[in-house]
Amino acid sequence: MSDLPIIGVTMGDPAGIGPELCLALLSDAAIARICRVRVYGSLALLERVAREMGLPPPDRACVVDDEDLQVCDVVPGKVQVACGEAAARCIERAVRDTLNRKVAAMVTAPLHKEALHAAGVKYPGHTEMLAALSGCDEVCMMMSSDLVRVCLVTTHVALRDVAQQVTCARVERVLGLAYEAMQQQGVSCPRITVCGLNPHAGEGGAFGKEEQDEIVPAIARACSRGLLVRGPLPADTAFIPAIRDATDVYVVMYHDQGLIPFKMLAFETGVNVTLGLPFIRTSPDHGTAFDVAWQGRASSRSMCEAVKLALALARVDTGDGFE
Amino acid sequence: MSDLPIIGVTMGDPAGIGPELCLALLSDAAIARICRVRVYGSLALLERVAREMGLPPPDRACVVDDEDLQVCDVVPGKVQVACGEAAARCIERAVRDTLNRKVAAMVTAPLHKEALHAAGVKYPGHTEMLAALSGCDEVCMMMSSDLVRVCLVTTHVALRDVAQQVTCARVERVLGLAYEAMQQQGVSCPRITVCGLNPHAGEGGAFGKEEQDEIVPAIARACSRGLLVRGPLPADTAFIPAIRDATDVYVVMYHDQGLIPFKMLAFETGVNVTLGLPFIRTSPDHGTAFDVAWQGRASSRSMCEAVKLALALARVDTGDGFE
Numbered sequence: 001m002s003d004l005p006i007i008g009v010t011m012g013d014p015a016g017i018g019p020e021l022c023l024a025l026l027s028d029a030a031i032a033r034i035c036r037v038r039v040y041g042s043l044a045l046l047e048r049v050a051r052e053m054g055l056p057p058p059d060r061a062c063v064v065d066d067e068d069l070q071v072c073d074v075v076p077g078k079v080q081v082a083c084g085e086a087a088a089r090c091i092e093r094a095v096r097d098t099l100n101r102k103v104a105a106m107v108t109a110p111l112h113k114e115a116l117h118a119a120g121v122k123y124p125g126h127t128e129m130l131a132a133l134s135g136c137d138e139v140c141m142m143m144s145s146d147l148v149r150v151c152l153v154t155t156h157v158a159l160r161d162v163a164q165q166v167t168c169a170r171v172e173r174v175l176g177l178a179y180e181a182m183q184q185q186g187v188s189c190p191r192i193t194v195c196g197l198n199p200h201a202g203e204g205g206a207f208g209k210e211e212q213d214e215i216v217p218a219i220a221r222a223c224s225r226g227l228l229v230r231g232p233l234p235a236d237t238a239f240i241p242a243i244r245d246a247t248d249v250y251v252v253m254y255h256d257q258g259l260i261p262f263k264m265l266a267f268e269t270g271v272n273v274t275l276g277l278p279f280i281r282t283s284p285d286h287g288t289a290f291d292v293a294w295q296g297r298a299s300s301r302s303m304c305e306a307v308k309l310a311l312a313l314a315r316v317d318t319g320d321g322f323e
Numbered sequence: 324m325s326d327l328p329i330i331g332v333t334m335g336d337p338a339g340i341g342p343e344l345c346l347a348l349l350s351d352a353a354i355a356r357i358c359r360v361r362v363y364g365s366l367a368l369l370e371r372v373a374r375e376m377g378l379p380p381p382d383r384a385c386v387v388d389d390e391d392l393q394v395c396d397v398v399p400g401k402v403q404v405a406c407g408e409a410a411a412r413c414i415e416r417a418v419r420d421t422l423n424r425k426v427a428a429m430v431t432a433p434l435h436k437e438a439l440h441a442a443g444v445k446y447p448g449h450t451e452m453l454a455a456l457s458g459c460d461e462v463c464m465m466m467s468s469d470l471v472r473v474c475l476v477t478t479h480v481a482l483r484d485v486a487q488q489v490t491c492a493r494v495e496r497v498l499g500l501a502y503e504a505m506q507q508q509g510v511s512c513p514r515i516t517v518c519g520l521n522p523h524a525g526e527g528g529a530f531g532k533e534e535q536d537e538i539v540p541a542i543a544r545a546c547s548r549g550l551l552v553r554g555p556l557p558a559d560t561a562f563i564p565a566i567r568d569a570t571d572v573y574v575v576m577y578h579d580q581g582l583i584p585f586k587m588l589a590f591e592t593g594v595n596v597t598l599g600l601p602f603i604r605t606s607p608d609h610g611t612a613f614d615v616a617w618q619g620r621a622s623s624r625s626m627c628e629a630v631k632l633a634l635a636l637a638r639v640d641t642g643d644g645f646e
Contacts, residue, residue: 113526124529158521158531159577163483198481199578203436206447208481236582240590254482255522259559260583267563 004035005104005314007307008097010090011041011066012109013116014074014083016288017298019049021109024300026058031304035311038103040064040090044071053296064097066090077290079112084119087111091126095133098279105280105310109303110288124156127274130281138170139276140177142249143258143285144185144309145266148239149249150258151178151275162254166197166210171218171251177275178249179227184313190248193238194219194231197253201234215253239265268299271306273313280313282306327358328427328637330630331420333413334364334389335432336439337397337406339611340621342372344432347623349381354627358634361426363387363413367394376619387420389413400613402435407442410434414449418456421602428603428633432626433611447479450597453604461493462599463500465572466581466608467508467632468589471562472572473581474501474598485577489520489533494541494574500598501572502550507636513571516561517542517554520576524557538576562588591622594629596636603636605629 009025012018022039023046025031039046039058043065046058069086091108098106108126116123123129131139142151153174154165175192182190194215195201198208205212215232222229231251237243238250239261252258262270263285270285284302292298332348335341345362346369348354362369362381366388369381392409414431421429431449439446446452454462465474476497477488498515505513517538518524521531528535538555545552554574560566561573562584575581585593586608593608607625615621 113529124526156522156526156530158486158525159482160486160521160531160533163481199479199582202481203447203479206436207479208483210483235579236586237590239583239587256558256580257583259522260562260580261587263559264562264584264587267560 005311006038006102007035007310008094008103008106009037009039009307010094010106010108011039011046011087013087013112013288014042014045014069015076015078015080015115016110016112016290016293018109018288019046020053020055020294020296020298021284021300021303022046023050023055023058025303025307026062027056028300028304031307035104035307036062037307038062038064040066040094042066042069042071042086045069045074049294052294064093066093076294079114079118081115081118084112084115084117084121088116088119088121091129092133095130098281099134105282105314107303107306107310108281108283110284110286112288112290126283127155130274130277134278136277138173139274140174142178142181142273142275143262143270144273145262145270147265148244148262149182150262151181151249151251152255152258153251153253155255157254159254163197163208163210166214166253168214168218171215172221174251175218175222175227175229178251179222181273181275181313182249187248189228191246192222192227192229192249192251193233193243193247194229194251195235195238195253195257196232199234199236201232268302269305270302271309273309280310282310282313328634329361329425330358330633331417331426331429332360332362332630333417333429333431334362334369334410336410336435336611337365337368337392338399338401338403338438339433339435339613339616341432341611342369343376343378343617343619343621344607344623344626345369346373346378346381348626348630349385350379351623351627354630358427358630359385360630361385361387363389363417365389365392365394365409368392368397372617375617387416389416399617402437402441404438404441407435407438407440407444411439411442411444414452415456418453421604422457428605428637430626430629430633431604431606433607433609435611435613449606450478453597453600457601459600461496462597463497465501465504465596465598466585466593467596468585468593470588471567471585472505473585474504474572474574475578475581476574476576478578480577482577486520486531486533489537489576491537491541494538495544497574498541498545498550498552501574502545504596504598505572510571512551514569515545515550515552515572515574516556516566516570517552517574518558518561518576518580519555522557522559524555591625592628593625594632596632603633605633605636
């Protein structure tokens with residue numbers, strides 16, 4: 001038996017590109033050299049997708065089968081209640097195994113939120129669902145690539161509601177999570193750059209006071225604990241090369257403040273990491289791509305990067321997940 | 324007498340890099356071939372800066388002198404009430420001459436807002452001051468470069484207050500201004516891309532309803548008038564190359580949504596254009612740079628680009644400003 005660590009991979013929405021990405025992982029020689037992939041999904045669905053796409057069938061021993069999905073009914077590229085239900089079941093099962101250290105880390109193929117909601121699962125995304133399933137109330141989404149890494153103070157929140165969620169306590173918590181995540185990635189003393197919330201970082205209070213009232217105190221507390229933090233910087237110039245070169249990780253206040261520059265720099269190669277969970281979880285930087293599902297057009301690059309990063313983080317985490 | 328058009332250039336804050344940028348313009352051979360620069364500033368101050376920096380003195384005939392500034396008291400790199408007052412006087416004079424078509428267009432060197440506020444001038448920036456001085460209530464800031472152009476629905480507004488200012492009427496107005504500006508730049512049928520306000524452009528209302536309630540109706544109205552508009556797109560992927568290539572101008576909902584990608588693509592070469600004024604006004608994409616004022620370290624590249632763009636816009640505007 002191989003002593004490589006096991007990475008649990010959830011299939012995501014069966015009608016999206018998740019199943020073919022799982023098949024790609026299972027037959028990827030480079031991935032096989034560094035870990036064993038265990039897919040949480042419907043075996044019959046994976047076999048059907050492989051058959052229809054002319055791919056090798058999955059190794060049954062590598063699939064934790066969700067037997068409840070009626071595979072013949074699944075239509076690729078369509079929102080289906082049964083698909084939302086199956087995707088949720090696979091996540092629940094994978095979370096259980098990850099919490100029990102049966103796998104070293106968890107990688108999630110994309111969900112379709114409408115299908116999930118149609119199935120009665122009321123989370124805005126994986127991040128919130130995983131937090132609830134593992135009993136965590138303070139997680140943080142990090143987008144990671146070789147070029148840039150961003151940690152989000154708020155995530156799937158209407159812009160109207162962002163400012164009130166930018167609190168000193170939350171910013172300080174995210175600074176701590178960003179620091180730990182970079183240490184897990186081997187950066188012993190990470191340089192953290194914090195963006196302001198408002199234009200020109202508030203310009204001394206002229207365009208908003210959250211910098212003065214919430215962000216600056218959070219940075220001061222983090223610095224007093226020994227973290228290397230600068231900011232809050234005006235977000236519009238925070239991502240120019242000179243500042244990127246002096247930054248290991250950014251802490252940004254809202255989704256698009258971080259994701260606009262991230263996707264400009266690392267489109268389709270980024271990896272989403274949930275920080276603050278009791279286990280390692282990563283996912284690719286794209287959605288279900290219903291428009292190209294089961295057509296062999298989806299790139300598995302981000303998914304492979306997600307597996308590699310999960311593995312790297314797991315190695316320095318616990319050393320568990322070996323059978 | 325040359326029949327080249329005259330471009331009015333305000334000196335900006337005397338203690339910043341504005342004076343040396345004006346001197347650079349006055350001695351720039353490439354600029355002299357396309358227009359005549361008329362500086363609204365303190366002649367004695369320009370002469371002092373030229374002397375201290377070892378530059379040729381300004382041609383007196385090219386300066387509309389502000390005689391009220393006590394030049395010997397000015398300290399470079401310092402917030403000074405007298406400097407804020409002088410900067411404001413120069414803008415007022417230049418606006419008057421531009422409205423009276425004595426100059427073809429107006430280019431403004433950077434202000435220091437603290438100095439301006441210390442002088443009792445309570446505008447958040449040039450844009451708002453110019454709007455007030457020319458009696459316009461609906462202007463729009465556009466950032467322009469060869470690579471990307473963005474028009475802002477809201478500008479110097481705390482993020483907390485952005486959502487309520489994203490109204491259908493305002494979005495429609497900015498779409499119209501963006502369309503006209505691109506036509507002035509010679510694009511007969513500009514392709515306009517609109518960003519959503521919320522993450523994932525609201526994801527069908529899950530993270531905010533401004534897309535459905537305000538932005539989509541504004542786009543529909545613009546399209547019904549024959550404009551080529553698409554969106555609202557999720558802002559995080561709106562600036563990837565494939566979409567940039569199919570976009571002549573973006574309409575974005577708030578400052579950093581447009582300025583983050585703009586400055587990543589066109590740092591220090593961008594030009595700020597105020598749309599909706601009764602005259603052409605541009606400015607460079609940087610501030611007063613108090614830390615390097617009067618040291619010969621400031622680049623005049625963005626300032627030169629601002630003059631060139633003002634000239635290009637003025638040519639197709641009225642043909643006025645020739646003496």
